[in-house]
Amino acid sequence: MxxxxxxxxxxxxxxxxxxxxxxxxxxxxxxxxxxxxxxxxxxxxxxxxxxxxxxxxxxxxxxxxxxxxxxxxxxxxxxxxxxxxxxxxxxxxxxxxxxxxxxxxxxxxxxxxxxxxxxxFAGVRPEDFEVFRAVCLQLRANLEETRTARLQEEPAQ
CATH class of the missing domain: 1.10.10.10 (Winged helix-like DNA-binding domain superfamily/Winged helix DNA-binding domain)
Structure with a gap:
């Protein structure tokens, strides 16, 4: 399957x-x-x-x-x-x-x-938007941190 x-x-x-x-x-x-x-x-x-x-x-x-x-x-x-x-x-x-x-x-x-x-965002309550925004900011920070670390580990070309 x-x-x-x-x-x-x-x-x-x-x-x-x-x-x-x-x-x-x-x-x-x-x-x-x-x-x-x-x-x-x-x-x-x-x-x-x-x-x-x-x-x-x-x-x-x-x-x-x-x-x-x-x-x-x-x-x-x-x-x-x-x-x-x-x-x-x-x-x-x-x-x-x-x-x-x-x-x-x-x-x-x-x-x-x-x-x-x-x-x-029609129909989304302001407090729900703020939670969404906070989660997105955290996701971005996590992914940027990982990306930056990976780029620093790559050898210069």
Whole structure:
């Protein structure tokens, strides 16, 4: 008899919920017609939270291939929403930063995100949301700690 995978296990629940929330966010971005795609909106949102960073680090945070992020950044740079400069520690690497022109777009992205969260959390009591949030923060901390330890153990290439 084959192993029974539980579709309500934490991994499946998180993955499915994230996919559905991402879809709700994408629909809200499209509905808002703010001049960027949903993928570009995610790039801008991560940059607003994390500040200027190397393109490869941004790709890792987004869970995207570096080439995909480069294409997004190319379009955002042409739109005047980001700028790229050589990393002072490694001239071969580029650091991407938001420009002041990104602020009105970020405000629209934030509103779209709030609408998507409203859809996702309809009927969820505030105290239940706080428990959910605390559990998610702990899960993230556990997984980041494990990931950091693993990366420190890997030999440099």
């Amino acid at each position: 084959p192993a029974k995978i539980d579709p309500e296990s934490p991994g499946f629940l998180v993955s499915t919920t994230a996919r559905l929330m991402r879809g709700a966010f994408e629909r809200e971005i499209e509905r808002a017609q703010i001049g960027v795609t949903a993928a570009e909106a995610r790039v801008l949102a991560h940059m607003s939270v994390c500040g200027g960073m190397r393109q490869n680090i941004l790709a890792d945070r987004l869970g995207c291939a570096p080439m995909s992020v480069t294409a997004f950044l190319d379009r955002l740079e042409r739109a005047g929403l980001i700028e790229r400069a050589a990393d002072p520690d490694d001239r071969r690497a580029k650091i991407a930063r938001l420009t002041p022109d990104a602020q009105p777009i970020l405000e629209q992205i934030q509103l779209a995100g709030e609408r998507a969260r409203g859809i996702a």
